[in-house]
Amino acid sequence: MTAEAARNLESVEDLEKKQQWWWVAEKTRSRRLDYLRKAIWKKGAIGGLYNPGVKVDLEFGLLAMESWNAAQVLADPKVIQFAKHLAHYLDNKTIFITDHAQLVGYVGSLPHTVFWDPTMGEMLNEEIYNDSTAIPEPVEESIKTVAELCDFWAGKTMQSEILPTFDIEDMMKVMSGAVGWGLPMSRTGYSGKDYEYLMTGKRAFQDILDELNQKIEEADYRIHNETPTPEILDLYDKIDCWEAMTIMLEAGMRHAKRYARLARTLAEQFEADSTRREELLLVAETCEQVPAKPPRSLQESLQYDLFIQLFSRTEAVEGAWPSRPDYYHGPYYQKDVNEKKRLTEQAAIDLVGEFLIRAAEVGQYKPRWTKEGLQGIDGTWVWTLGGVNKDGSDACNDLTIAFMKAARQVRVANPTFALRWHPEVRDEVMREAFECIRHGLGYPSIRNDPVLIENAMFWHGHPVEEARTWLHQACMSPAPTTKHGFQPMRMASATANCAKIIEYVFTRGFDKTVNMQMGALTDDPRKFMDFEEVKTAWSAQMESIFGLLVRVVNRGRATAPKTCPRPYLSAISERSVETGMDVCDPSLSRGNAWITGFTWVENADSLAAVKKLVFDDKKYTMDQLCDALEADWEGHEAMRLDFVNNAPKWGNDDDYVDDIMVWCLRDVARFSKEMKCPSGNNWPLLPENVSGNIHYANMVGALPNGRRLGDALYDGGISPGPGLDKKGPTAVLKSCGKINHVEDGRAFLLNQRLSPSQLAGEKGFTMWKAYLKTWADLGLDHVQFNMVSDETLRAAQSDPEKYQEVIVRVAGYSAHFVDISRKTQDNIIQRTVQGIG
Amino acid sequence: MSRRDELRKVQAGRLSAQRAPKATQVKAEKICGLCSNYSEGAFSGEGAGSCRILKVKSDISADPPKYDLESTDGYQTMNLMDAGKCQYYEKMSFVDKDGTECSDPRYRRSMRQMQD
Amino acid sequence: MQCMECGFEAPISGYRYLYNARIDASVAMRQCPACQAWLAVDQLNEKPLQAVGPGQAPWGKSAGIENLAEDR
Numbered sequence A: 001m002t003a004e005a006a007r008n009l010e011s012v013e014d015l016e017k018k019q020q021w022w023w024v025a026e027k028t029r030s031r032r033l034d035y036l037r038k039a040i041w042k043k044g045a046i047g048g049l050y051n052p053g054v055k056v057d058l059e060f061g062l063l064a065m066e067s068w069n070a071a072q073v074l075a076d077p078k079v080i081q082f083a084k085h086l087a088h089y090l091d092n093k094t095i096f097i098t099d100h101a102q103l104v105g106y107v108g109s110l111p112h113t114v115f116w117d118p119t120m121g122e123m124l125n126e127e128i129y130n131d132s133t134a135i136p137e138p139v140e141e142s143i144k145t146v147a148e149l150c151d152f153w154a155g156k157t158m159q160s161e162i163l164p165t166f167d168i169e170d171m172m173k174v175m176s177g178a179v180g181w182g183l184p185m186s187r188t189g190y191s192g193k194d195y196e197y198l199m200t201g202k203r204a205f206q207d208i209l210d211e212l213n214q215k216i217e218e219a220d221y222r223i224h225n226e227t228p229t230p231e232i233l234d235l236y237d238k239i240d241c242w243e244a245m246t247i248m249l250e251a252g253m254r255h256a257k258r259y260a261r262l263a264r265t266l267a268e269q270f271e272a273d274s275t276r277r278e279e280l281l282l283v284a285e286t287c288e289q290v291p292a293k294p295p296r297s298l299q300e301s302l303q304y305d306l307f308i309q310l311f312s313r314t315e316a317v318e319g320a321w322p323s324r325p326d327y328y329h330g331p332y333y334q335k336d337v338n339e340k341k342r343l344t345e346q347a348a349i350d351l352v353g354e355f356l357i358r359a360a361e362v363g364q365y366k367p368r369w370t371k372e373g374l375q376g377i378d379g380t381w382v383w384t385l386g387g388v389n390k391d392g393s394d395a396c397n398d399l400t401i402a403f404m405k406a407a408r409q410v411r412v413a414n415p416t417f418a419l420r421w422h423p424e425v426r427d428e429v430m431r432e433a434f435e436c437i438r439h440g441l442g443y444p445s446i447r448n449d450p451v452l453i454e455n456a457m458f459w460h461g462h463p464v465e466e467a468r469t470w471l472h473q474a475c476m477s478p479a480p481t482t483k484h485g486f487q488p489m490r491m492a493s494a495t496a497n498c499a500k501i502i503e504y505v506f507t508r509g510f511d512k513t514v515n516m517q518m519g520a521l522t523d524d525p526r527k528f529m530d531f532e533e534v535k536t537a538w539s540a541q542m543e544s545i546f547g548l549l550v551r552v553v554n555r556g557r558a559t560a561p562k563t564c565p566r567p568y569l570s571a572i573s574e575r576s577v578e579t580g581m582d583v584c585d586p587s588l589s590r591g592n593a594w595i596t597g598f599t600w601v602e603n604a605d606s607l608a609a610v611k612k613l614v615f616d617d618k619k620y621t622m623d624q625l626c627d628a629l630e631a632d633w634e635g636h637e638a639m640r641l642d643f644v645n646n647a648p649k650w651g652n653d654d655d656y657v658d659d660i661m662v663w664c665l666r667d668v669a670r671f672s673k674e675m676k677c678p679s680g681n682n683w684p685l686l687p688e689n690v691s692g693n694i695h696y697a698n699m700v701g702a703l704p705n706g707r708r709l710g711d712a713l714y715d716g717g718i719s720p721g722p723g724l725d726k727k728g729p730t731a732v733l734k735s736c737g738k739i740n741h742v743e744d745g746r747a748f749l750l751n752q753r754l755s756p757s758q759l760a761g762e763k764g765f766t767m768w769k770a771y772l773k774t775w776a777d778l779g780l781d782h783v784q785f786n787m788v789s790d791e792t793l794r795a796a797q798s799d800p801e802k803y804q805e806v807i808v809r810v811a812g813y814s815a816h817f818v819d820i821s822r823k824t825q826d827n828i829i830q831r832t833v834q835g836i837g
Numbered sequence B: 001m002s003r004r005d006e007l008r009k010v011q012a013g014r015l016s017a018q019r020a021p022k023a024t025q026v027k028a029e030k031i032c033g034l035c036s037n038y039s040e041g042a043f044s045g046e047g048a049g050s051c052r053i054l055k056v057k058s059d060i061s062a063d064p065p066k067y068d069l070e071s072t073d074g075y076q077t078m079n080l081m082d083a084g085k086c087q088y089y090e091k092m093s094f095v096d097k098d099g100t101e102c103s104d105p106r107y108r109r110s111m112r113q114m115q116d
Numbered sequence C: 001m002q003c004m005e006c007g008f009e010a011p012i013s014g015y016r017y018l019y020n021a022r023i024d025a026s027v028a029m030r031q032c033p034a035c036q037a038w039l040a041v042d043q044l045n046e047k048p049l050q051a052v053g054p055g056q057a058p059w060g061k062s063a064g065i066e067n068l069a070e071d072r
């Protein structure tokens, strides 16, 4: 008997007992969900390569080349030219409807492709030309097409446009990849959305279009009828901006109509099955309604959202998917399932599950730093559930629960959820969250809502009603969904490889991997006489790295409206519709900037080791330490072990090192208030990691915490080093509790591995809740859990075919275990499993 | 030359490599990407990197090649840069071409043109 | 140091350093430049311990869980 046949004979109860949740899901979900789930092409990369079979989509490039020539002839203003490219693509791209699907739309032309827009930048284009697996078949011919597209766009891309606007030295440092991520362009990063404008059922594309046309008419009238004064000068740019917005909205509506037509044609001419015919007709009706008019049902609401997201991903390479789906779609669920009873609960879960699947399959070709830093996923789709309403009352609803049930059935690794926990969240909701974690999804992560609302008010001055709308703009950072509170673009460049701070203390700012003077030229560490001198050098390196990243992002944000406009995102943002200014214009935004701090905890552990072994115990001199680090600890193994094992480590409730951690954070917080974004607001730090700890492993040199070049960095945020948290989970929480989670930074990621056998059953739920109570009492803002045993992970590593569906929490996101590199897998297995009894 | 000028030159070199017509690109036998002194950049997969020995004012494509061993910043070069004339070229004894791991500036060269 | 898979001999630094098995132990993964095998190496004594394929590393056992719960 084959393994599959044997499994088919096993009961759901048996599989549950064995905690083989992925087979449980397969057996319990509907036929439709099963089909759709298995039809997904995984778009995340393993290490730096896409999964076999996933190919670069050449269609946008070819269509854009076509429309470029037309646009050149017309000599339109840039923003309109750009809008016309996008519209031409939406009007002509290949569209398809998957069998059994009730929701439609894909960012590329075929389900196995990753979208590529060669107008973005030469660097990305070169990377695609160099890609060893993703060029579509026939490969030789496609290489020629890619080469043609690279050559055609060389010198004409957004990258070409923006690079000369930056300081040359800053840009070379950013592009070295040693300390920051990505180019500061408003078409790559994490786009927040003005959901309060768009998703509350009050308006849709046609309403906005009418308003825009009226604005254009009024401005045009003023230009031609008012006495010419400087007052009317900015109206010219505004008209262009509004016109570009109208082009985008009209294209979006036409695109939906193409789907309506396709669905109707399939239903009327090709579909033999009467049930499916009805479904296709409903798809057609849905696409005739949205996005032109506001949704009337759950299906329309989800389809509306999907279109909004897909258009945004045609305009930009989005690394995140900020969403609060239960809050905005909840009223439609309530109406369809609870009030009008048009949908059964299972039918609604099917729709919700399909919505998750449609999001999971999105793929845009990502550059190396993203592929490697977000292994296994296309971007961080961390969807926010729960939380509170604007008046502070509990916002959890039946759709909150439906999303978590659907997630257990479809078991996608992306999107994941983060639950805004607050004291009023019902037990029923917490139980669903626990079930997801126990089923090994690694999500939802748990966020402390009261702390984060206070934090949003403290750092960015968001009024309380706006702060309460917050969602995750990327993995971790809260951002409101309001007119002035939402952030249209969070540029990933403000992502710091923080371990470089302590590394540069010992190299005087020179980076031995990229062979450049990157940091500050601080004093010779061999001559340091006391720990204060180490701290002074640390501060200087911290300011030099963070200062660099903030400078380039500030510059990118300030120039974005001219160099890199976002007509579509502007069209769905109240502030741009109202003013005729690009959505990225900093004057329209309150500001919600943050620096993501990768590889942060190494700083505290390293500083503590230097203090203890060099200055307190005087066991080694600075000279000896510098020699050992220069040699990458080679030939100094006994000394290295001393620095690991005989110096206090973060996460053990030891004030010696915990005080150093708090000092570091407060020193950054001081600088965070001195630096300002172009909207005039603060730049707080947010320590978290994604899989940057592996991406950077071969770039960060030896450190005094005992790591060597090549070792995985700690798994991030404020999580202790793997295996170094030896005093149990409460000690971890107590260490983390010494940080002020409102004033010391924007948010702090904490990974915890728990034992699945220990947390089985009702007893497990009670223990987990008690753990969360301690977590909440200590005022922590985040925690996420891995609950998959070492045994399963090792089995998956040696026999990946059999364990395709095992999901793990990486850091700030989840991934299928088989979709991450072996080193990343080992790093997850290395993490301490905490018993929480 | 000021540091700004040096860096501007480096950036111009990098951009011109990106704009070079693909049809004329030929892989030489000795390239920086196969030299043990090369450190591949991990920022993007465009194939840029730097040299651990030569400094920024070097130019191995000049005739005769220019070698700067004094400046602070390293010589910025590319994986596929013709190193036929570089006297510091040292063949890597082991090249890791597995792209399913993350960047390893010293050992890993996973781009298509470096595959066998 | 001699590679137990192919017999290649070189000082420990002649083997490509991959990453530690655990930061607090003297065991690291290195790769033989001749046969590309991954070896677990005792760094202190500069001795190869075993060749390691996927899923075979015996390290990474939880530190905090001993005597509290069995991780199965």
Ligand code: SF4
Pocket: B031, B032, B035, B036, B037, B038, B039, B050, B051, B052, B053, B054, B060, B075, B077, B083, B086, B087, B088, B089, B090
């Ligand atoms: S070939 Fe010359 S320039 Fe290129 S990496 Fe080697 S030593 Fe440096």
